[in-house]
Amino acid sequence: MTVSRAERRQRSEQRILGAARTLFAERGFERTTIRAVAARAGVDPALVMQHFGTKDDLFRRAVQAPPPDERAESPEGLVDHLLDTLGLKMGGLSEQSLAMMRSMLTHPDASATARAALGAQIDRLAAGIDAPDARLRAALLTTIMLGVTVGHQLLDIEELRDVPPEELAALLRPVLHALLPA
Amino acid sequence: MTVSRAERRQRSEQRILGAARTLFAERGFERTTIRAVAARAGVDPALVMQHFGTKDDLFRRAVQAPPPDERAESPEGLVDHLLDTLGLKMGGLSEQSLAMMRSMLTHPDASATARAALGAQIDRLAAGIDAPDARLRAALLTTIMLGVTVGHQLLDIEELRDVPPEELAALLRPVLHALLPA
DNA sequence: GGGTTCGCTCAACAACCGTAGAGCGAAAAA
DNA sequence: TTTTTCGCTCTACGGTTGTTGAGCGAACCC
CATH class of the missing domain: 1.10.10.60 (Homeodomain-like)
Known part of the structure; x- marks a missing residue:
């Protein structure tokens, strides 16, 4: 006792x-x-x-979040991995991610951390994209996911509330594919 | 004097x-x-x-921003109008928009205002989309633009810095189109 | 020109914040 | 058992914040 x-x-x-x-x-x-x-x-x-x-x-x-799992990033799996990023599966994003995102626009430290985390993801994505502007495309992919996450988890936009994860994923898949080179 | x-x-x-x-x-x-x-x-x-x-x-x-100009929203012009939203033309977004966005994740008032402004844009967009899930698609379009704007203007992600507006628009156009019904 | 209005500053208050140091009581070491 | 360690609380300090009321001086009205 x-x-x-x-x-x-x-x-x-x-x-x-x-x-x-x-x-x-x-x-x-x-x-x-x-x-x-x-x-x-x-x-x-x-x-x-x-x-x-x-x-x-x-x-x-x-x-401080656990380091992202270094799973193999085949170009085809890129989009699927991004969709996971949304935290749609497994009951949403971690509280530490939400905490960092919540403060990233106002707290200088959080801003730097967010930039670093996004930069790392951009790096990872760019490595899987075969195009001269791979980094730019990766950055757009990243910020797009960021926007949907912010709207969904932080601003709680009602149109995104209670939408089944698969439906979101289905709509977003072609969107993300549109940023991959033909 | x-x-x-x-x-x-x-x-x-x-x-x-x-x-x-x-x-x-x-x-x-x-x-x-x-x-x-x-x-x-x-x-x-x-x-x-x-x-x-x-x-x-x-x-x-x-x-408090001036009311959005009620220009005719033909379905084809939707994407172009959205790309304008980015503030790529005419020297960037207004200071009031940036002020609201900067605080929308931490200040309850700003959060409500942001939700309202995004909701209004979702309404406007949804009216131009012919699909049963028009509002969901409109919401995704809106949050996507939000994310790119946040990354670009507020977080100042280096991959998006100094990118010519036309280049951004050219990459984003097919992305946005991917959310319009076939 | 004399009295009034009013834009503006000065000084201060009350509340709250992050933070530090002293002390208590129970677990650990002797 | 006695002594030491240390996790924890109590109390309080210094600074900053939003906010207020009294007062000054110049533009206004008659």
Whole structure:
């Protein structure tokens, strides 16, 4: 019944991290206060600082995502992989992705992280596109998916709500294909 | 050489509004302070409140855009009109659009305004699409343009920087067409 | 020209924010 | 058991924020 000290520490760190992710994803960086995170984690605000140092550090920890799986990117599988990106399968995007996206337009740190993440995806995509303007095409593919995700997950546009994932995928497939060279 | 009182009033109101638009567009709502707006307008912070009442009111005034021109929306012209939306022509989007977009993910008011503006565009587009899922297609068209705009104007993705507008339009045209019924 | 209006500034308040340091109590080490 | 460690809370500080009310000076009205 008793819990070891290290265990307690790790456990409350996880609770804080979870609370932070949720609030960052819902309200963004600026509107999320340390106090609110602490309250949601059932913890004193000072403990948050003690664990993560600074609010920016907490944010960095909260949004850091596991490295993307390096699956083989055959040109044909490109579009399918992109459609997965939407988070349509497996119950939506991770909370850390949402948290980062929610803040990427206002928080300089999140903006840089977002640019880096998108840049990485552009790199990955461009490698699978055989055209002189491969990077530009990859960038457009990426921002297109970004836009649909923002509209769907962050702005909650009603026309996209409750649409079966397969229907979205079916409509988007030819769209994405239109950016691949003939 | 002397200026009338009404003239002075209107003049500083415009300066404040301009400063607000610029800062809201650059940093978003939360990171823009009344003091910063006032400083940029060369004015006392209290005057900003006196003119606009509240920071939220100032934001509302700053982002309110002129009503979209009700040009005839022939189904063929749809795509061209959408490409204009990108702000590629005529030196980019208005500062009020950028200000609204910059804050739409974090400020509840801006979020509602953005949803409304996107909803209106979806309506307009859907009217020109002849398909049972016209609204869904219109929503996707809208969010796609949103994504490209966000990536280009707000995140400043380097692959999209300095790309001639015509090149972007040429690549996007088939993309958008892919969402119109055959 | 004298009184009034009013655009504008000055100074300040109350609330909230991120953050730091001292201290408590229980787990760990001796 | 005694001593030490350390996860955690309490309290509080300094700074910034949105916002307000009093007052000044110049344009306005008579």
